[in-house]
Amino acid sequence: MDPENYDPEGDLMILNLGPQHPSTHGVFRVKLWLDGEVCIKAVPYPGYLHRGVEKLCEKLSYVMITPIVDKNDYVSPFINELAINMAFEALNAVETPRRANYLRTLGAEMQRVGSHLLWLGTFGLDMGGALGGGASVFMHCFRERELILDCFELWTGSRFHYNTLTVGGNRHDVPAGFAELVRQTYTLIGQRADEYDAMLVDNAIFRARTKGVGTVDAKLAMELGVSGPILRASGIDWDLRRDRPYAAYNEVKLDVPVRYEGDCFARYEVRMAELRESIRIVLDLIDGIPEGPICALKPVKLPGAYKGKVGQAYAAVEGPRGELGTWVIADGTDKPYRCKIRPPSYHAVSLIPYLAPGNNVSDIVVTLGSLDPILGEVDR
């Protein structure tokens, strides 16, 4: 230790949580000032996964950007594609066909289930030894998520980075036998979700470690732009799917779960309720998809064929982590002039300096897990 920098009165220990720690869900570093086991101050350092996606968007034409943004939130690529293509469509006021809207809604809800399953598994892992090794929930959830990836593979040909949406509609129609596979998969996951709920909620250690831990104040959360399940667990009844419907959400019945405690357990409850709600929407939708074309524009043969009208647009969708938006300025060429992606996780991570002080290090890990940050979209 460097004696010049040692503060004998403070007697604080500085601990770097991350950047390679598994509980940070990616590559993320938080510098903690600790008094014994209790955190006094926390300073996050994001940016380890910065890949310059927004600069790439300025260099690529509109139709070439979709596969790039797939990798932003690498747990829900379908919703990334939806968010950016909706902004590009808003520039030219392109109306997507009804069947495309239904398929987009179906895909987004299928993806939300997969994303929440991965969160549930890693959240169990964050609890570590408290839950019989913790890895059992993780393994169960990954088994189910594989089935969802199989559905997407049948639909788009890729398990993960689909590149299936484009400006004006979708690129892949659902194949024969798809409805049957989806119905089987999601019925099964719906049954097993109850088992996972029982595994966690009936565990006294899980309740003790999540109840009253990491309470988020709703007023602060709104000023920080936090959205999605975190905001709804703090008592704000607001969901873009219901309040500003896009795709086919105005024709879908949707219950928005809300909790008022604002702690990790409330966020767990909201996400589990959303998981079940999304499964219900998938099973409702799968039989009622209308017939028709899936793309409003002619298939793009050349990458530069689509040009955005001079102007700007902002479009947002409700992703599994909250409001995923895209702000785009067009200058009339085949490339965006400026494209800003508004990731929900970036706003969620900015809560950490407010949540961490006063907590034990073990509680900080649980709090970070309950925020469900995806560092790929925080850093972009």
Place this chain on the structure above:
Amino acid sequence: MTVPDDVTRLLAERFGLESGDPITVSRDRVVELGGALKEAGFTYLVYVACAHYPATDAEPDRTVAEYRVRRLPVDEVAFRVWVPTGESTPTLVPVFAGCDWQEREQFDLVGTIFAGHPDLRRIMLPEDWEGHPLRRDYDIATRHHPWR
């Protein structure tokens, strides 16, 4: 997104500004406008985003900073301020706490300077990075020292 009527009235009576999406406001009144909108119920910060515009015959080299705020559930207002390169715009951190990280990110990537920001450091790029990559004149193939 249309601007709500009460905001149009507020803009005309107190600020003498035209309503629009986005509203353009001068640098000396942007903090006042942010505070007035927050009082009117726009407490949700959606984003802060900047874009760079190189010099033309009519305009100097400048960036634009756009703030979007929302009154749940649906009302939304965006206001923007033009900042000539080399000058600064006052920060909105005292009004919206979320501007802290948002303005830091835009400073890092676009280079807009927010005067009075409590912690205006780089957030995405290494601290010793040179230049601001989202400026239009920043070449994507810019070489950096190999040890970075």
